Amino acid sequence: MDSGVSVALVSGVTALAVAGVSVPLKYWLSVRTRRDQSQDIMSLYRDPLLWSVHDLRTRVATILHQDFLTHPLGEGETRAEYALRHTQFAFAEYFGWVEILRRSVGFLDLGDRRKNRKLVEHFAMIRRVFYAGGLDAAFQVLYGEQRAIGELMISQDVGPAGRIWRCFGFAEFDTLLDQDERFAKWLSPIRDSVHKFIDGSDAGLGRLIALKGQLDDLIEFLDPGGIRFPLRESEWHDFTP
Numbered sequence: 001m002d003s004g005v006s007v008a009l010v011s012g013v014t015a016l017a018v019a020g021v022s023v024p025l026k027y028w029l030s031v032r033t034r035r036d037q038s039q040d041i042m043s044l045y046r047d048p049l050l051w052s053v054h055d056l057r058t059r060v061a062t063i064l065h066q067d068f069l070t071h072p073l074g075e076g077e078t079r080a081e082y083a084l085r086h087t088q089f090a091f092a093e094y095f096g097w098v099e100i101l102r103r104s105v106g107f108l109d110l111g112d113r114r115k116n117r118k119l120v121e122h123f124a125m126i127r128r129v130f131y132a133g134g135l136d137a138a139f140q141v142l143y144g145e146q147r148a149i150g151e152l153m154i155s156q157d158v159g160p161a162g163r164i165w166r167c168f169g170f171a172e173f174d175t176l177l178d179q180d181e182r183f184a185k186w187l188s189p190i191r192d193s194v195h196k197f198i199d200g201s202d203a204g205l206g207r208l209i210a211l212k213g214q215l216d217d218l219i220e221f222l223d224p225g226g227i228r229f230p231l232r233e234s235e236w237h238d239f240t241p
Contacts, residue, residue, distance in 0.1 A: 052097045057215035059090040089173045096167035099150025122218045129210045138193040138204030
């Protein structure tokens, strides 16, 4: 065989081999890059999400076990108004962080398909507890209302890593509640439910009990062993305003 032909054949085979290796390598690198970006987003948002779940779980527990809404840290109109507003905030903050995750990564990538699926199931169960029609109408928040509240609770900031989503704090929430009629309208199901509960009709009791159970399960899933929230409920629930 002519030496020139041999060289050409060898070169062609080599090129094919390199191409055969480079295609899966590029794919692997692309997957790895997307995975790293997802992990970066997770590091930004997992702890705030966990705190929002903890805060909502705490609020529900104090309503159920400490009469927080009927005896809100003492007597007086100011305390009663705080109880009303901060209860609305605890619900809205959770919806806000869920919406941020939906927009950013869909769900938190925990590095394991089984865990990812389980996390999505936790969110789905909580969502269902909120809108379930078989429970008392109080504290019912339909799926579209959950999304709308979440959308109104978030904004974008510019940070070192670029534009990131954030959820409003209580001070911003309190101002919005007074100044933005659209915002107050979407929060009205929670506000009206609080008033029904305060009236002593036990409205929404079944939904709150079911919600607390689901939030307990999500906390345990996101923070196994109580690393971030080490106190037992019996130890912390007397100190949660």
